Amino acid sequence: MISDSANRIFEAAIKDYHVHDEIDFPIQNPYPPERIEHLLYLKCWIDTMQWHMEDEIRDPNINSDEALKWKRRIDKSNQDRTDTVEYIDSYFLDKYKDITPKADATVNTESPAWAIDRLSILALKIYHMRLETLRDDADPEHKEACQVKLDVLIEQQKDLSESIDELLKNIEEGKKIMKVYKQMKMYNDPNLNPVLYSSKQ
Known part of the structure; x- marks a missing residue:
């Protein structure tokens, strides 16, 4: 089952990241580039880095220059995340390219890779919520509330x-059609974002 493999890889990637717990620590992907496991590990590593970038930008004492730096890094990370999801979908498109859908086959609300994207984020939420249930400096009420949330996650x-x-x-x-729509993000495209293309005039 792909989900069993994905969940194990996500857990390993999150654990590996937190050995050093540094946003800029270089990834050491243990899987060869041609394997789907490589993309799953990369996907969760990007998510984990971005999780901590999002923490940084929410520092109430952050100055505007530092906030802008993190905002731009988060934008870049979001693009990397989207690209990786599309690579994962390309793997499934190739894997199922010889499948002929039945006459009554339907399209799912999201592609396999975008569902796997949510699974990666869930792994991160579980990791960090579990930490909250174990905090030495937290009161019992906080731990109990977090345990309830952890159970739901x-x-x-x-x-x-x-x-x-x-x-x-x-x-x-x-029974389902393997169909993928590429993400058409406009804000990073200098030809589609009016602020960017107006600045060139």
Whole structure:
């Protein structure tokens, strides 16, 4: 099941990142570039870096120059994240390219890779919420509240994992159509963002 593999890889990537817990520490992806596992590890590493960038930009004492620096890094990270999701979908497009959908096959609300994207974020939420339940400086009420949230996140991870596996099974059986729309982000494109193309005039 792809979800079992993805969840294990996401957990490993998050654990590996927190060995050093530095946003700029270089990734050491243990999987060869041609394997789907490489993309899954990369995806979660990007998400983990960005999680901590989002923490930095929310510092109430941050100055405007520092905030702008983090905002631009987050924008770049978002683009890297989107690109990686599309690479993952390309893997599935190639894997299922010879599947002929049934006459009554339908399109899913999201592609497999975008569902896997949510699974990666869930792994991060679970990791950090679990830390909150273990904080020595937190009161019992905080820990209990976080444990309730953690239980919900774990249930959500289970449900989403099962849904992803079912989607891929349905694609293999021709019940769902493997269809992907590329993300058409406009704000980074100098030809589509009016602020950027106006500045060139």
